[in-house]
Amino acid sequence: MSRFNVQSVIFWPSHSTNPITLPAPIINQLDELTQWVRQQGQPPFRVRQVIKWIFENRAKSFEEMTDLPKSLRVALAQHYSLFSVRIAKHEVSNDGTEKLLVQLFDGGLVECVLLRDGDRRSICVSSQVGCAMGCVFCASGLDGVMRNLTAGEILEQMLSLQRLLPEDERISHIVMMGMGEPLANVENVVTALHWASAENGLGISPRRITISTVGLPPAIEKLAELDSRYHLAISLHAPNDELRNQLVPVNKKIGIAPLLEAADFYFDVSGRKLTFEYVLLAGINDQPQHAEELSQILYGRTAILNVIPYNPVEGLPFRTPSSETIARFREILESKNIVVKFRQRKGDKINAACGQLRRQKVQQLSSLS
Numbered sequence: 001m002s003r004f005n006v007q008s009v010i011f012w013p014s015h016s017t018n019p020i021t022l023p024a025p026i027i028n029q030l031d032e033l034t035q036w037v038r039q040q041g042q043p044p045f046r047v048r049q050v051i052k053w054i055f056e057n058r059a060k061s062f063e064e065m066t067d068l069p070k071s072l073r074v075a076l077a078q079h080y081s082l083f084s085v086r087i088a089k090h091e092v093s094n095d096g097t098e099k100l101l102v103q104l105f106d107g108g109l110v111e112c113v114l115l116r117d118g119d120r121r122s123i124c125v126s127s128q129v130g131c132a133m134g135c136v137f138c139a140s141g142l143d144g145v146m147r148n149l150t151a152g153e154i155l156e157q158m159l160s161l162q163r164l165l166p167e168d169e170r171i172s173h174i175v176m177m178g179m180g181e182p183l184a185n186v187e188n189v190v191t192a193l194h195w196a197s198a199e200n201g202l203g204i205s206p207r208r209i210t211i212s213t214v215g216l217p218p219a220i221e222k223l224a225e226l227d228s229r230y231h232l233a234i235s236l237h238a239p240n241d242e243l244r245n246q247l248v249p250v251n252k253k254i255g256i257a258p259l260l261e262a263a264d265f266y267f268d269v270s271g272r273k274l275t276f277e278y279v280l281l282a283g284i285n286d287q288p289q290h291a292e293e294l295s296q297i298l299y300g301r302t303a304i305l306n307v308i309p310y311n312p313v314e315g316l317p318f319r320t321p322s323s324e325t326i327a328r329f330r331e332i333l334e335s336k337n338i339v340v341k342f343r344q345r346k347g348d349k350i351n352a353a354c355g356q357l358r359r360q361k362v363q364q365l366s367s368l369s
C-alpha cells in the first residue's frame with residue numbers, strides 16, 4: 001500500500017542556510033524494503049528485524065540494530081536515513097503532558113502531544129503543515145495550509161513521542177487531532193495508521209485510534225472505503241449552519257445535513273460509534289438554545305458528544321465559558337438523553353491547543369529575519 005515517492009530529502013539545519021542532502025527516510029520506504037533487502041543478498045526475515053528495531057525497540061541509529069550483519073547496517077545507513085525530522089522544542093507540563101515542536105526536512109513545523117491520564121498514554125498527531133479549514137478559534141489555521149505531511153512524517157511524530165516514554169510503557173491511544181485536517185490528506189493518514197495499528201508496527205488497536213475531522217463528506221466516504229476500522233470524531237462546534245458557517249468557514253461548502261449523512265454512512269460501514277466534538281466558546285455557542293438545537297440534531301444517533309471548553313489562544317478574542325454556563329449546557333443535553341462527555345483541558349500551561357507552539361516559533365523566526 002505504498003503511496004510514497006520520496007527518494008531523498010534536502011534538510012536545512014536550523015543554524016545554517018546551507019542545505020544537506022540526506023538519503024530517503026526508511027519509514028517512507030517500508031513497503032519497498034523487502035526488494036531492497038533481497039538486492040543486498042539478504043534473506044527476507046531481515047526486513048522483520050529492521051521493522052522491529054524501528055517500531056518496538058525504538059532504535060535511534062542503524063548501528064544499534066545489532067542482530068543485523070555489520071555489512072547490512074552499513075548499507076542501510078548509506079541508503080536510508082532513520083529519521084527525517086528533528087525536535088525543535090520540547091515542553092513538559094506539571095500534569096505530565098509533553099509537547100514536541102517537530103521540524104520537517106524542508107523547515108516546516110508541526111506539533112504533537114503526549115498526554116498521560118492514569119494508565120493511558122495518548123498521543124495527538126498532526127497531518128498537515130498549517131490548515132486550510134480556517135476555524136476562527138484555532139491557531140493552526142491562522143496562516144493557511146503549507147502542505148500535506150507524508151505518511152512517514154506522521155509516523156515519525158508517533159515514534160518521537162514513543163521515545164518520551166520509559167521502556168516499559170507503550171502508547172495506548174492515538175488521536176489525529178493536531179495541526180491540519182486529516183481527511184484533506186486521507187491517503188497518507190490511512191497509510192500511517194496502517195503501521196500504527198499493525199502488529200509489526202506500533203500495535204495499537206484501531207479501536208483506540210481516532211481521526212478527528214471538520215467533516216468533508218467525500219473524504220469520509222473514501223475513508224470508509226479505504227479503511228473504516230478507526231473512530232471518527234466530527235468537529236461540529238455549532239448546532240446550525242448559520243453559526244457553523246461563521247466558526248468553521250468550510251461549512252459554507254458542506255452544510256450540517258450532508259455532513260450528518262456522511263457520518264451516518266461511516267457508522268453503517270464501520271459499526272464504530274461516532275463522536276461529535278464541540279468547542280464551547282463563551283457567549284457564542286454556549287447558550288441554552290444551542291444545547292437544545294444540538295440535542296435535536298444528534299437525537300437518535302449512536303454517538304457521543306465531546307464538549308471541550310475553549311483553550312484561549314493568544315491574539316484571538318475567544319474566551320472559556322464560566323463553570324455555571326458549562327454546567328447549564330451539560331444539564332440540558334443530559335436531560336435530552338444525549339451521551340455527553342466534558343473533556344479536561346490538559347496541557348494548558350504548555351500551549352497544548354493545536355498550533356499554538358508552532359505559531360510562537362514561526363513568529364519568533366520571522367521577527368529575527
Ligand code: SF4
Nearest residue numbers: 131135138140141180
Ligand atoms: S481546528 Fe482543526 S480543522 Fe479547524 S483550523 Fe484548526 S487544525 Fe484546522
